[in-house]
Amino acid sequence: MPDNKSVLIVVEANGGTPSPAAVELFTAAKAITSDESISSLVIGTGARDAAVAISRFGAVKVFTAEAGQVSSDAVAVTVITLAADLNPKTILLAETDLGRDLAPMLAARFSTAAVTDVIAIRTEGSARIFTRPVYGGNALADFTIDTEPQVVSIRPKTFAPAPENDNHTSEIVELPAAKPLAGIRILERVAVKETGPKIEEAKIVVGGGRGLGGPEGFARLQELADLLGGVVGASRPPCDQGWWPESGQIGVTGKIIAPDLYIAVGISGSSQHLSGVSGSKTLVAINKDAEANIFKAAAFGVTGDWKKVVPALVAKVKELSGR
Amino acid sequence: MDIIVLIKQIPDPEIPPASFKIDPSGTKVVPPAGVSPVIDPYSEHALEAGLRLKDTNTGSTLKAISLGSGLNKELLKKAIALGADELILLDDPAFAELDSAAAAAVLAAAVKKIGKFDVILAGRAAADWDAGQTGLLLAGDLGLPSLSRARKIEFTGGKLRVERIVSGGFEVVEAAVPAVITVSGELGKLRLPNIKGVLSAKKKEPLFWKATDLGTVAVNRRVKLVRLYQPVREAKCELIPGATPEEQGTNLAVKLRELKLI
Ligand SMILES: Cc1cc2nc3c(=O)[nH]c(=O)nc-3n(C[C@H](O)[C@H](O)[C@H](O)COP(=O)(O)OP(=O)(O)OC[C@H]3O[C@@H](n4cnc5c(N)ncnc54)[C@H](O)[C@@H]3O)c2cc1C
Numbered sequence: 001m002p003d004n005k006s007v008l009i010v011v012e013a014n015g016g017t018p019s020p021a022a023v024e025l026f027t028a029a030k031a032i033t034s035d036e037s038i039s040s041l042v043i044g045t046g047a048r049d050a051a052v053a054i055s056r057f058g059a060v061k062v063f064t065a066e067a068g069q070v071s072s073d074a075v076a077v078t079v080i081t082l083a084a085d086l087n088p089k090t091i092l093l094a095e096t097d098l099g100r101d102l103a104p105m106l107a108a109r110f111s112t113a114a115v116t117d118v119i120a121i122r123t124e125g126s127a128r129i130f131t132r133p134v135y136g137g138n139a140l141a142d143f144t145i146d147t148e149p150q151v152v153s154i155r156p157k158t159f160a161p162a163p164e165n166d167n168h169t170s171e172i173v174e175l176p177a178a179k180p181l182a183g184i185r186i187l188e189r190v191a192v193k194e195t196g197p198k199i200e201e202a203k204i205v206v207g208g209g210r211g212l213g214g215p216e217g218f219a220r221l222q223e224l225a226d227l228l229g230g231v232v233g234a235s236r237p238p239c240d241q242g243w244w245p246e247s248g249q250i251g252v253t254g255k256i257i258a259p260d261l262y263i264a265v266g267i268s269g270s271s272q273h274l275s276g277v278s279g280s281k282t283l284v285a286i287n288k289d290a291e292a293n294i295f296k297a298a299a300f301g302v303t304g305d306w307k308k309v310v311p312a313l314v315a316k317v318k319e320l321s322g323r
Numbered sequence: 324m325d326i327i328v329l330i331k332q333i334p335d336p337e338i339p340p341a342s343f344k345i346d347p348s349g350t351k352v353v354p355p356a357g358v359s360p361v362i363d364p365y366s367e368h369a370l371e372a373g374l375r376l377k378d379t380n381t382g383s384t385l386k387a388i389s390l391g392s393g394l395n396k397e398l399l400k401k402a403i404a405l406g407a408d409e410l411i412l413l414d415d416p417a418f419a420e421l422d423s424a425a426a427a428a429v430l431a432a433a434v435k436k437i438g439k440f441d442v443i444l445a446g447r448a449a450a451d452w453d454a455g456q457t458g459l460l461l462a463g464d465l466g467l468p469s470l471s472r473a474r475k476i477e478f479t480g481g482k483l484r485v486e487r488i489v490s491g492g493f494e495v496v497e498a499a500v501p502a503v504i505t506v507s508g509e510l511g512k513l514r515l516p517n518i519k520g521v522l523s524a525k526k527k528e529p530l531f532w533k534a535t536d537l538g539t540v541a542v543n544r545r546v547k548l549v550r551l552y553q554p555v556r557e558a559k560c561e562l563i564p565g566a567t568p569e570e571q572g573t574n575l576a577v578k579l580r581e582l583k584l585i
Contacts, residue, residue, distance in 0.1 A: 072471075073468065096490070097472075097489050097490055100455055100471070101459065101469075101471050103456065104423070104455075104456040104457075104458075104459035104460045104463065105459060105462075105463055105469075107423075107424060107456070107460060107463070108424075108427070108459070108460045108462070108463020108464055109463060112424075112545060113422065113423070113424045113545035113546045114423075114456060115454075115546060116454050116455055116456060117453065117454075117455075129549060132453075133453070133554075134451070134452050134453055134551070135334075135336070135343065135352060135450075135451055135452075135453070136336050136450060136453065137554070138340060138343040138553065139343070139345060139352070139551050139552065139553055139554070140551070140552055140553070140554050141452075141548055141550070141551050142548070142549040142550040142551075142552075143546050143547060143548055143549060144546070144547045144549055145545065145546055145547075146544075146545050146546070146547060147545045183468040183498060183499045183502070184468050184470065184496060184497070184498045184499075184502075185496065185497045185498070186494055186495070186496050187484075187495040187496060187497055188494070188495045189489070189492065189493075189494050189495075190492045190493050190494070190495070191491055191492040192491065192492040192493065204584075204585070228585050246509075252453070253508065260584065261579070261584045261585070268339075269340070270337075270339075270340065271340050271343070272336070274340075274556075282582070282584055283558070284575070284579070285560070286575075293339065293340045293341065295560045296340075296556050296558065296560070297556050297558050298558060298560045299558055299559075299560065299561065300560065300561050300562075300563060300575070300578065301560045301561070301562050301563065302562070302563045302565075302568070302571045302572065302575055303562065303571075304567075304568030304571055304572075305568055308567070308568035308569050308572065309568045309569070309571055309572040309575070310572065311569075311572070312568070312569040312570070312571075312572025312573045312576075313572040313573070313575050313576050314572075315572075315573070316572065316573040316575075316576030316577065317576045317579075317585060320576060320577070320580050320585075321585075
């Protein structure tokens, strides 16, 4: 029997568009196999249109399944049925709400195993090695999966989107719509409006930590952020204390950010926080403790009391920008 | 209702990064001297969810289960102090270093031994391996429906009503029992024990179950840990000069302008 190298990529479709994280899965797949061994399942709303878009990224066959309300159990049933036919060596998912649920569901169903939140994949000899952060980002772990299918969910934004090839088309096969399992009923979905600009998308982020000592400190950071055209975020303690909204938390359990400039004020630099900011192009730390871990990650540092540093910084920025 | 809560014991995730060490074999974390293990933060939220269900459904029972090798009994007895009727410690050298699938298999065997339950609560992930799989794998092994990332759980009219965190908001879901629910931090902090609880925890001993008490369970790893290592942070921090903090603040602005960052 020839060595099975096939990969099944699960793509979420939202209103006819593939999710951006899904497009990155094709790059991850190409790290371990060739185009000919890739097939894809596009599932969600407007699955067929999304499948046409997806076919430019390289799969031989794209299966589509319409699913009005994407619920993980319904998607799992579709993936399980399809994978039982295709017999893929690896199933790739994005580490999104859906992928996070699907990975263990599929692993249990196939009596195999999943590695979640993967940030790198490589092949060593005949082994595929999956790397993920563990211990809150304090460590990285390399895993192999001994059973098949290997179920792997990939952390968004760690792989670049796959290049598009307009000449590539895939055979598109429609599957019956996904039906939710009995036992669970979604009663409603409630969108919670986040106030203010999104920290994930901002070019400049000013982050405040426990060292700010209270909500007043955040008013000073807001002034700095406004001046720089940036937004304010926080480490976990200020969110726990109610000094800053939960939606502005940065880190493993908060938002992952990748701004051009991140200014961390009164933040010690725990690994849980750093794993959320490691994509920042320039990290500046303001902390009165010269030994603080944040200086290990920072490109520029100021060791001093933020209450004195930040007003001087604000004043000089105003002067330089003629305001 | 009959409630089972899974509580995991982990090394303290809040230790300073400088104290975090990996043993030379490259597969294990060395627990820093003098730092006691803790109950995983998300497990604490799951326990709180269980206690709230017990509070609001008279006649409920709550059993807490922990799994590992060389578990810290005094730490885990916190569950009894807070109101758990039973603490079951699945403690056996064979249970050291399990992967998510093996842990779920052992837990499934324990749940079957318990027999009667309406809901199993677990943390959405544990703060050591951060995999976020055990609860959902357990549901799969037991053939039960699962709901992840709950921030609110109610039991009314024989049904579970759960609010789940989804990106951009939340989802209200109804589920039949029995079911497995993983709990998110938004549910709220674990309560503090009162004197009465502390005294009952002094008196009540946990049940210890070994691998042999669970019949035949497969504890072989399907995921192999090849290597555990620390990420290299290569940033070389340039300190902004200045005789006073104010001067440093001013110089920082100048530097950022020079770099065209502002
Ligand atoms: C499962 C889990 C998940 C977590 N997820 C996250 C997460 O997503 N995001 C996150 O941030 N954390 C997270 N944490 C918490 C994390 O471990 C740390 O506790 C947290 O990041 C510390 O926040 P901090 O740096 O603001 O506070 P501290 O560690 O208390 O640091 C405060 C810093 O402020 C400095 N300081 C004090 N006063 C001044 C002053 N006047 N001027 C200048 N500097 C001053 C001090 O020197 C110190 O370095 C998580 C923890 C766990 C267990």
